[in-house]
Amino acid sequence: MGLMGPMKRILAQVKKELTQLWRDRLTLALAMVLPVLLLLLLSKATSLSVKDIPVVVQDLDKTPMSRLYQEAVGASLSFKLTALPPNVAPEQALLKNQARSALIIPPGFERDLRRGQNTEVQWLIDGTDANTANVMRGKAAAITQNFTIQIQPVAMQPAVRPQIRYWFNPGREDLKYFGPGVLAFGMAMFPPLLAALALSREGELKTILQVYVSSITAFEYLLGKIIAYTIVAWGEWICGMLVLFLVFGLRLAGDPTPLIVATFFYLLCNTCFGAMLGAAIPNQAAAIQATQLGGFLASFLLSGYIFPVENIPMPLRLLSNIVPMRYYLEVIRDAFLRGGGWAGVWNAPIALALLGGFFFWRAWAVMKDMQVKA
């Protein structure tokens, strides 16, 4: 019977928060619409696989063999070739951003090959965008190799031939990787924002003083707020999943339970994070800024959203361990692509629960502290 009192007070708090949000239609609409808009706009925008990279070709040989090489380059979907007259310096095209790479086939290309002499083709690659340059370098090498094999007599086939299978994502589509990523990103931004605003508003308007004099404890008050905004976060998450399913046609690859369990802890953890900031900062504008720094910047940079976490240099990489999105990304990407189930991701919900617990404890400690001071 002793539990009934606190339960009743927490539920009343949840109900009060949700009613308040329901009346504030503008904020409610923003909370539901903004994540979906972000998802629609950005999930296709973050992609690293460049197709049809513009390449200018300067063919100084002009023979059937040099044309065969160009065909081989053009046939791979990665490059789009444009001819460059012989009197123009190929670097000019790169300087003017007309091309990302210039291919120069030397005079005597066919003659040398017919005589059985090795020959070189020159690829000038714009290294400004390091990642795309790296991909271009690999493709140029692979195409040239295949070309060499193609012109060899049958007897001289290579000793070892790699057969590369791309698992889980044979088309190597970026959308399957970044779409769920944007959803995780949105959930790292909006739920903490709403929670932080709800708490710092009470601090700013001093309505928190009414709470202090009422019978509700800091723990119950905090838990009520967090439950209310976690429910809102679930609403946002379901909208986001609907977009991924219906608009982008993505499907879950296997057992959905790891995703659901991890989502439960992730949304809770993010709401606790926002509550912690909101409790500590009794100024709405400053609280928004802090959420932006912790939610947007830390998640964007340190969670592995664009490039894998393993690529971050060492002392900085340790910081990524306290970014919740880092764990959730592993789970949601696994759920959409690999379908590996619990075996690979069992530790993510635990880490999220621990982080969430820490944020809640900090928020609670700050609230109790302020209550004493007030």
Add this chain to the structure above:
Amino acid sequence: MQFHGLFNSRLWSLFVKEFHQIRRNRRLVILLIIPPTLNIILFGLALNPTFENLQLGIVDYSRTLESRELISAFGEGLVFQTHAYYASTEEMGAAISRGELDAGLVVPNDFADKRARHETVDVQLLVDAVNANTATISGGYAARIIASFNQKIAQTERRRTQTVDPVTGAVSLVTNPAARAMVTPRLTLLYNPGLKSSWFITTGMIGLLLVLQGSVVSSASLVREKEIGTVEQLLMTPAGNSEIIIAKVAPIFLLLAFDIGLALIVARTVFGVPLRGSFILFFLAASLCVLCGIGLGMMIATFTRTQQQAQLMGFFTNPPLALLSGATTPIEAMPAWLQPITAINPVKHFAIISRGILLKGTGIKVLYPELLALAAIAFVMVSVSAWQFRKQLK
């Protein structure tokens, strides 16, 4: 003439007032120094597409000298790190499913036999393609490793097929001469030979920072007047509306000009980003970028009544501004319908300009279309929002 002088002095005193107000605002001054420095360093370090130590699993059904030679070829570079050996493909497949491996190599049991008969052997490479970019790059590296392995074999075999004619004693090659001919690509990386991604990221980030800083500072300073109600006091003064706006914006502009230098110094000292073109041109383009940011901030200020709302607007404008700019990912990789939209993003144009000036050393002859675009965006944003704001002042 007298009127003109009076006009000038009134504008001047307003300007001085605003300047001191901003200067005394300790938080704002910190905001102008700490986030840009931190952002450039963090972005340059954290967004890193250099792939090293990709975890490689191995199933060696052959267990021969020949197969071990191939496996050791994979271990030689920095790219792949042998994670573990597995007894069967299924076992390794399970490890890939758990996300422990980035790629797996399967050497068939007839590897040595086929090598002895000089037949082509197919080895399987299983790549975890959950991350398409990592998969493409690791597949490319694996293909290059096998190619150089083949080249080595071809060279040793060529030596072996050199035979001595028993009658004449002359050394001759048995292989068909045409078969030896190889095309090798000579790959030259221009402008960024070390493929440092920090050079790409920081040159893009500078523009984003200037726009974001400009919008945050200007929207905060305009909305604060609205919020506290001091706008009415300003309206009481004999100063005209445009004077109020100019006096508000000019000091912000001067303070942010300081950020341009700061960003460039951080990029140079921390990442060694070169300055190969004209500094004056860079500064001019960056100033236009700051103006775009101020215009955006004023626009936000016209739509909102409180600082809180202004910041919430920022929450929605910033991610698209950052992600639809080509500052971190290539624009060419975006879907075709989205690419034209990036034309209205000042960060996009400035990224092209700053990469042109800093990395490629290009000048105004090449970059003028981007400069014009940036100037046009700045002009439209500042004038539309100034006009809107003036209407609201009345």
